[in-house]
Amino acid sequence: MLGIANYAMKGPTQALIAIVIFAALSVFLAPFGIIVGALIALVTLRVSVSEGFKTLVWGVLSHVGLTLLLTGSMLGGFLAVAEYMLPVWLMAVVLRQTNSLASALQFAMVLVGVLVVGFHLMVADTSQWWLSLFNQYLAPVLQASQIEYEVERIAQITDHFTMLVAVFMIVLWFSILVVGRWWQSELYYPGRFKTDFYQLALPKSTAYVAIALAVLGLLNASQNSMINDLSSVLIAGLMMQGIAIAHHTVATKEMRTAWLVGLYILLFLVPESMLVLATIGLVDTWVDFRNRWTNKEL
Template sequence: MLSVAKYVMKGPMQAFIATLILSVLTVWIAPFGVLVGAIIALVTLRIGETDGLKILAAAMMTTAGAALLMSGSVWPGVVAIVEYMLPVWLLSLVLKNTNSLALSLSLAMLIAGLGVIAFHLSVGDTTVWWQQVFNTYVLPVFNQTGTPFPEEMFSNLTEVATLLIAMFVIVLWFAILLLGRWWQSALYVPGQFREDFYEIRLPKNVALLAVFVALVGLFTQAGLIQDLSGVLMAGLMFQGLAVAHHAVNKRQMNSFWLGGLYVLLFLFPQTILILATIGLIDTWVDIRNRWSET
């Protein structure tokens, strides 16, 4: 993927060509949007906000136009823009002006949190809303194929669908930003990305909010509180990962340990809670600096 970054950095024309091609491909194969977002981040971080905004505008118009031509609706393009492009540019803008991955991550959490609150206010009971979505779009597919509909599974899924989507977008946006930052480091400042990642530490007010939401969650089963807790866990998870990476480097441990951690993260969602807890503790205890002093 570094070859994409090298091509983009050859000049403005190459950046626009890569953006246009990948934006069209995103409408067909969604994961190409990750590369579009990373290009937006790289141009913003390396060249400037205005140039990043130009690349963003080109990507948005191309994606929306391609979606309209291929599906007759602009909405698939709008989804791709929200999923891969516009929030990434905002996060890149913060990173460029503050040089802080933690503040960029905080912005991602803020956007997702406000989105969750707006969604609850607009639809009311989110579980009922998701049930209607599944009954309208998913159930007919099972009926047409003659496959038994796993009603219990989808019933459980409707209760956590908003939480999962909120956590997903935070992880996706920040991962794209990290890819853009890694490209910048690999091309221009080798080793800088690792130092930046090690320094991820969310502001204490985020940690205080996480504790408050957790305490409120003990006394209420409100769906909004549950969904907001997912937003906070997703952010604190990255801080926990920063602590884990720092520990492996500081103790000169085999990288196998990190590989095992990511396997656990993929196979067992409970690992997110463990990492988020480590990140929460690190906010006050400052685990990394304590290790550095020993």
């Protein structure tokens, strides 16, 4: 993947060629979208905001145009733009201006929080909305494929689906931005990325809002509520801080990389473990684990 970044940074023409190719490929295989977003972030961070916007425009045109050609609809293309192009470019702009991964992460959290609030204001019953969407589009496909599913289980999932989407968006956007930042570091500032990522720390205001939402969530018995969905936004952001602490700890204590591999496997197999990392990130706001451990090493 670093070779792709190296080719794209040889000049503006190469960057646009890379963007167009991978944006087109992402129509057929969605994971290519990660490369598209990372290239947009890299050009924005390394060259300029305007050049980054040009790559964004070309990525949008190639992806949406090919989607329209193949399906007769631009909807899927615009969903991809919202999934890994436009938000990543906006985050890259914030990162370029502040030189702070935490600021870019906080921006993503605010953006997703606004979307969650807007969604709840527009939709009276979000769970029912997701369920009707499932019944309209996915249920016929599953029935035609003779795949059995439990209706009650689907209803339980839709109760938390807004929360899952909110977490997914923050994790995906920030991960793509991190890839772009890592490319920039490897190509121009070797070792700089680790220093930046290890020090990722959200402001105390984020922790205070997380605590307030947690208290309100305890007072609200409804699982399908705006409070719970907004809490997931804070949990996702604080989890990223917890991951940064884990990476810093492994490096400082000279532990084996297997610890980090195990951590990511645990997150994949047991999503509830993100609460543990989020709690670590929350406590770190006041305890500052990394500086404590670094000082002890000294």
